[in-house]
Amino acid sequence: MKRYLTHPWLTIRVQLALGAIFVIAAIPKIADPPSFAHMIYNYRLVPASLINLSALVMPWVELLAGLALILGVWKKAARNLIGILLAIFIIAISINLFRDNAIDCGCFNVADRGKTHEQRIFDMKVDVVRDLGMLLMVGQLWWAGKREEPPS
Amino acid sequence: MKQNTIFQAVAIVAAGIILALVANAFASRDRKVSLVGTYPNALKVPAREVPAAPPVAPPVTQTVAMTTQPSTITVQPTATTATQPTATAAIETVGINPKAKTPAAPAPTTTTAPTPHAPPATPAREFNAHPDKPYIEIAYNDVKALHDKNVLFLDARRTSVYEQGHIPGARTYSVWESDIDDKVNKLFAERNDQAAQNLPIVIYCSGGDCEDSHMLAQKLWGIQFNNVYVYKDGFPDWQQHGAPVHTGANP
Numbered sequence: 232m233k234r235y236l237t238h239p240w241l242t243i244r245v246q247l248a249l250g251a252i253f254v255i256a257a258i259p260k261i262a263d264p265p266s267f268a269h270m271i272y273n274y275r276l277v278p279a280s281l282i283n284l285s286a287l288v289m290p291w292v293e294l295l296a297g298l299a300l301i302l303g304v305w306k307k308a309a310r311n312l313i314g315i316l317l318a319i320f321i322i323a324i325s326i327n328l329f330r331d332n333a334i335d336c337g338c339f340n341v342a343d344r345g346k347t348h349e350q351r352i353f354d355m356k357v358d359v360v361r362d363l364g365m366l367l368m369v370g371q372l373w374w375a376g377k378r379e380e381p382p383s
Numbered sequence: 384m385k386q387n388t389i390f391q392a393v394a395i396v397a398a399g400i401i402l403a404l405v406a407n408a409f410a411s412r413d414r415k416v417s418l419v420g421t422y423p424n425a426l427k428v429p430a431r432e433v434p435a436a437p438p439v440a441p442p443v444t445q446t447v448a449m450t451t452q453p454s455t456i457t458v459q460p461t462a463t464t465a466t467q468p469t470a471t472a473a474i475e476t477v478g479i480n481p482k483a484k485t486p487a488a489p490a491p492t493t494t495t496a497p498t499p500h501a502p503p504a505t506p507a508r509e510f511n512a513h514p515d516k517p518y519i520e521i522a523y524n525d526v527k528a529l530h531d532k533n534v535l536f537l538d539a540r541r542t543s544v545y546e547q548g549h550i551p552g553a554r555t556y557s558v559w560e561s562d563i564d565d566k567v568n569k570l571f572a573e574r575n576d577q578a579a580q581n582l583p584i585v586i587y588c589s590g591g592d593c594e595d596s597h598m599l600a601q602k603l604w605g606i607q608f609n610n611v612y613v614y615k616d617g618f619p620d621w622q623q624h625g626a627p628v629h630t631g632a633n634p
Contacts, residue, residue: 261406262414263414264407264410264414264415264416265413265414265415265416265541265557265559265560265561266541266559268416268420268559269559272422272425275424275425275426275427275428275429276426277425278425278426279420279421279422279423279425279426280419280420282420282422282425283416283417283418283419283420284418284419286416287403287404287406287407287416287418288396288399288400288403289399290403291398291399291400291402291403291406292395292396292399294399295395295398295399295402296395299395305391305394305395307388307391308388308389308390308391308392308394308395309391309392309395311388311392312392312395312396330428331431332428332429333431343589343593345589345591348431
C-alpha cells in the first residue's frame with residue numbers, strides 16, 4: 232500500500248494536478264485584483280491595510296508555486312507554500328462557517344454570483360472539503376519526497 | 384537541504400511580490416488597486432440580513448404609495464454608528480492630497496445642479512442634512528424623488544458593471560478601484576463650502592448584501608458630506624421599477 236501511495240507514477244500526477252489547480256485558480260484573481268480584494272474583505276479576517284496587498288500578491292504566489300510544481304523546479308518549496316496557503320484557506324473559511332458569515336470563497340472565481348446565505352454556507356463546506364483533499368495531495372508529495380530523500 | 388527549501392520558498396514569495404507590484408503599476412484604471420486600502424469595517428462581521436425582507440418590502444411600499452401620499456414614506460435610519468476617527472483620517476487624505484485632476488469624461492456637466500428651488504408638486508419629505516449619521520437608507524420612492532430633483536447620484540459598483548447600465552446621471556465611484564480617493568477629492572473640490580456639502584447625494588450599488596455604497600457613504604461623511612443617502616435595494620430594484628437606465632461610460 233505504502234509503495235503504491237508513494238509510487239513515482241502517482242507522485243508525478245499529483246504534482247501536475249496540484250500545480251494546474253493553483254495556476255487555474257490564480258488567473259482570474261490576477262486579472263481582477265479589485266474583485267479579489269473585495270472577496271478578501273468579505274472574510275473579515277484581514278486588517279484593512281493588508282487587504283489590497285494580499286489581493287495583489289497572493290495570486291502571484293499561487294501562480295508561481297503552481298508553475299514550479301508543473302515544471303518540476305523547486306518542487307519542495309512550491310509544495311510547502313501551497314500547503315501553507317491551503318491551511319490558511321481552510322482556517323479562514325472554517326472561522327467564517329463557525330460565525331455564520333456567508334461569503335463567496337473567491338477561490339476560482341472572483342465575481343459576485345448573488346447567492347443566497349444558505350447556498351453560500353453549503354458551498355463553503357464543500358470548499359473546506361475540497362481544500363482538505365488538496366492538502367492530502369500535498370501530504371502525498373511530502374510523503375513521497377521523504378521516501379526518496381535517503382538515496383539522493 | 385532544508386535551508387535551501389526555505390530560501391526557494393522565500394524567493395517564490397519575493398518574486399510574487401515583485402510581479403504583483405509591476406502588474407498593478409501597469410494595470411488599467413479599473414483593474415488597479417491602491418496598495419493600502421481604507422476599509423473601516425474590515426474586521427467587523429456584518430449582521431445577517433433577514434432573508435425574507437427584500438422580497439416582501441417592495442410590494443408593501445408600493446401599496447403604501449398607492450393608497451396614501453408619498454409623504455408617508457418611511458426612512459429607516461441605519462444602525463451604523465460610525466466613529467469620527469475615520470472621518471478625520473479621510474479629511475487628512477483630502478487635505479494633503481488635493482488633486483485638481485479633471486477627468487476625461489464630461490461628468491460634472493450633468494448632475495451637479497442641486498435643489499435651490501422648491502420641490503415639485505408632491506409634498507415629498509425633506510432631505511435635510513444629517514451630520515450625526517454617515518448615511519440614511521432610502522427606498523425607491525425617495526430615490527426617484529431625488530433623481531427627479533437632479534440630485535447627484537454615485538454608482539459604487541465596479542466600472543465594468545456601471546458601463547453595462549446605470550441610473551442616468553450617476554457617476555462611477557467604485558470603492559474597490561484605485562482612483563476612488565482621487566474621485567472623492569474631486570467631489571470635495573467641487574463642493575467645498577458648507578452649503579454644497581449639505582446637498583443630498585444618493586449612492587447605490589447592487590442591493591441585497593452589497594455594502595459598497597455604505598462604504599462610499601462613510602468616506603464622504605468623513606469629509607463633511609452630511610446629506611448622503613444609500614439606495615438600499617440598489618440598481619436591480621431601480622430596473623424592477625422600470626425606471627430609465629443609461630448604458631456606457633458616461634453618466
